[in-house]
Amino acid sequence: GAVVSxxxxxxxxxxxxxVKIECxxxxxxxxxxxxxxxxxKQSLMLMATSNEGSKATYEQGVEKDKFLINHASLTLxxxxxTSAHPEDSSFYICSVxxxxxxxxxxxxxxxxxx
Amino acid sequence: xxxxxQHNHHVILSEAASxxxxxxxSYGGTVNLFWYVQYPGQHLQLLLxxxxxxxxxxxxxxxxxxxxxxxxxxxxRKPSVQWSDTAxxxxxxxxxxxxxxxxxxxxxxxxxxxx
Numbered sequence: 001g002a003v004v005s006x007x008x009x010x011x012x013x014x015x016x017x018x019v020k021i022e023c024x025x026x027x028x029x030x031x032x033x034x035x036x037x038x039x040x041k042q043s044l045m046l047m048a049t050s051n052e053g054s055k056a057t058y059e060q061g062v063e064k065d066k067f068l069i070n071h072a073s074l075t076l077x078x079x080x081x082t083s084a085h086p087e088d089s090s091f092y093i094c095s096v097x098x099x100x101x102x103x104x105x106x107x108x109x110x111x112x113x114x
Numbered sequence: 115x116x117x118x119x120q121h122n123h124h125v126i127l128s129e130a131a132s133x134x135x136x137x138x139x140s141y142g143g144t145v146n147l148f149w150y151v152q153y154p155g156q157h158l159q160l161l162l163x164x165x166x167x168x169x170x171x172x173x174x175x176x177x178x179x180x181x182x183x184x185x186x187x188x189x190x191r192k193p194s195v196q197w198s199d200t201a202x203x204x205x206x207x208x209x210x211x212x213x214x215x216x217x218x219x220x221x222x223x224x225x226x227x228x229x
């Protein structure tokens with residue numbers, strides 16, 4: 001399966017700052033990557049689908065100006081949380097779809113906004 | 115829209131006990147079904163998947179799941195659990211109509227195995 005790496009694994013920032021999270025597909029060229037958000041003791045919620053070379057597709061209720069997604073190459077997608085607030089604190093996970101239809105997940109990035 | 119229900123939020127078992135975790139979904143069309151596991155401090159990993167064919171699917175580490183279409187269920191089972199099975203388990207579903215990649219996850223079941 002695909003190997004997916006996220007960086008940073010943990011980030012703490014002050015309210016009002018922007019944070020960038022990177023997602024790399026290490027051994028697989030991914031035209032599509034997916035960004036999920038997971039609240040404590042809750043399920044994973046799909047935020048957006050990141051498409052290489054084009055605009056991301058956001059799920060209903062997700063602010064595209066708040067969560068900027070860039071998929072500039074077949075191996076890298078970035079999620080930028082702009083003007084972060086405490087309610088944005090969460091676990092952000094990216095994934096890549098394999099040839100068999102299953103998803104391969106990164107380790108996740110825990111964001112804490114003070 | 116599709117949805118997934120996992121009714122067991124936290125299950126505690128002793129080693130060697132048998133395991134069954136429930137998963138029900140709501141969608142009237144053709145679905146792909148998955149079970150993922152998240153061990154403490156690790157990322158999500160695929161346990162098993164069902165696309166078509168034999169409704170009894172065998173996965174890694176001795177896990178299996180049975181797709182019962184009439185009950186909209188895809189329960190996960192293991193005849194004898196080990197301490198190392200302590201983890202969070204997520205059932206996921208996607209509808210082929212929307213493409214294979216867009217998964218809807220259940221809320222997860224935390225499994226704790228007591229040595």
